Amino acid sequence: MAADTSSIRDAWSSIPSQGEVGMGLERFTGQRMERILSTVAAIGSAALGVQALLAAMSGLARADGARLGMMVLVFGPLLWMIVACLIGKGIKQGAGTFVVAYAIALVLWPIVVDRTVREAADQPWIFFLVNIAVVAAMLAFRPFTQFLWALALPVIYGYVRLVQGGFEQSYWITTAFDVSFTIILGMVIIALAWMFRQVAAGVDEARARAVEGYASAAAASAAEEERVAMSALMHDSVLAALIAAERADSERARMLAVAMAREALTRLANTEASIAQEGSDEPVARSQIISELRRTLSEHGVDAIVEERGVANAELPGKVARAIVLAARQAIGNALAHAGGRGLHVIAESTDAHRLTVTVRDAGTGFDPDAIGEDRLGIRASIVARMAAVAGTSEIYSDAAGTTVVLGWEPA
Known part of the structure; x- marks a missing residue:
């Protein structure tokens, strides 16, 4: 029974006070959700990144210094973002750097890459990373900025693709399909991430309110227990000593009243000590x-x-x-x-x-x-x-x- 009482006391004391509510628990679910999103982003980015890298290396034989620089500009920050997502540190910095680097690579694409018209269905390796850049924006920026990036990156890619194809009609059809599909997918990714984060924030808020309620109840219960214990002490010891002193009509009665008063004062002085209040478990x-x-x-x-x-x-x-x-x-x-x-x-x-x-x-x-x-x-x-x-x-x-x-x- 003593072990059970000790366990209950330890559990009760672990409830934070009102001033501590929210310090360690308010972001518990939110932090878990961010960790899940970053882990999923790392896995997806690694899969599509490898696919894009293999496509880029297929033309490495005819690549010049500018094309190699383009690959370094894109895949370097991408690798940083993937590692940061896996270890859970520097995620915003790595993801933000990749988004900016990818946007720069898109703008430079018509200049660096040979503009010789190929088949419209042949997609360049940089296309595989459009939605990865949207995911990176989801990890790095605020919701409004995320939606801007999810809209802007596919549009920039579409313009660059048309420039590369000389604005031929065959390019318009495939590019329009790619851009619309990428915008829809990007918006879905941003919306899902926002929804998951809102749900996690709601759970954290509900938990904080519940813990605050438990803390308030614990404080009220402790105050009531202290009030009852003090009232009982006053009634048992102090009042009894006063009554004994009032009724003392002999030397022995006066000595007993003094002893009772001394005990009452001792118990009042030790009201903070659990042994004085309750006794031990021996x-x-x-x-x-x-x-x-x-x-x-x-x-x-x-x-x-x-x-x-x-x-x-x-x-x-x-x-x-x-x-x-x-x-x-x-x-x-x-x-x-x-x-x-x-x-x-x-x-x-x-x-x-x-x-x-x-x-x-x-x-x-x-x-x-x-x-x-x-x-x-x-x-x-x-x-x-x-x-x-x-x-x-x-x-x-x-x-x-x-x-x-x-x-x-x-x-x-």
Whole structure:
């Protein structure tokens, strides 16, 4: 059980505070989407790049220095972009450089390449990279600029192709088909990438809102727990010490009141320490719990007894034992304050080595538990909430014959 509690505490503490929301999670899906897009772009660019390179090398025998320079101008930045996409670093720089270099290569194509008219269906190797340049624009620029590049690059290619073919009619048909197809494909690529990015941004925004909501809930829960714990502490220790001091009519009673006040001040000074509030997870014997209950009766000057039943060697986690003792103290205090201690009887019973039930009975006039005000913390916080905090149970029965408070705990 201690391991489970520790795991829950670690998971709860990992929820960021409101000031930290969005610092590490707001771009999680967006970053994953960018990584996916860059990886797919690298694979596609490598495939078409190899195809274009093979087509360019087929005419390498008659290539001059200008054509070799053209290949270096295009394939150098392309290789940079592919490597950057694969390693996930410098993607925008590499992709942006390739887009600009490819646009320059298109403009220089009619000057560098032989303008001898060939068959219109014979596409130059640079055509294979038009959509790769559009993909590079998608990785490097903002959406509006991406659409401009997706429209401009095919148009430039079409113009260069017509110039190379001398604006012959046969070139117009094939070039128009190539340009229209390339524009449509490029627009689809840009639109899909934009859609994926918007979906990822929406997921990140929803996650940020959810985490912020969880952080707010955690903060509110922690504040409420602290308020209840402080209220219970004030009621259990401080108020009890004040009542004892008021009723002290003998030297022994005054000494007990001083001891209770000292304990109350110590607990107030250590409210930040979990041990002072809850106790440790080390096992506590039932005999020790019974000793604490008997000490409580002795401090209040009550002649009641603590009856032991069942397994004598039972043990409970320290936090549970402390919660039971404090809740039982409150029940005893209520019996003394409201029933005058008449018929006060405390029973500690264990059915096995890991279960304990503490029953506090009195023979007072009783009360209606459902009529307790929200501001009365003697039962709500000091008994019910305290036992619930350690996964225990608390049952209160009261009528004209008296009141019975039953505190129980068993392992989950």
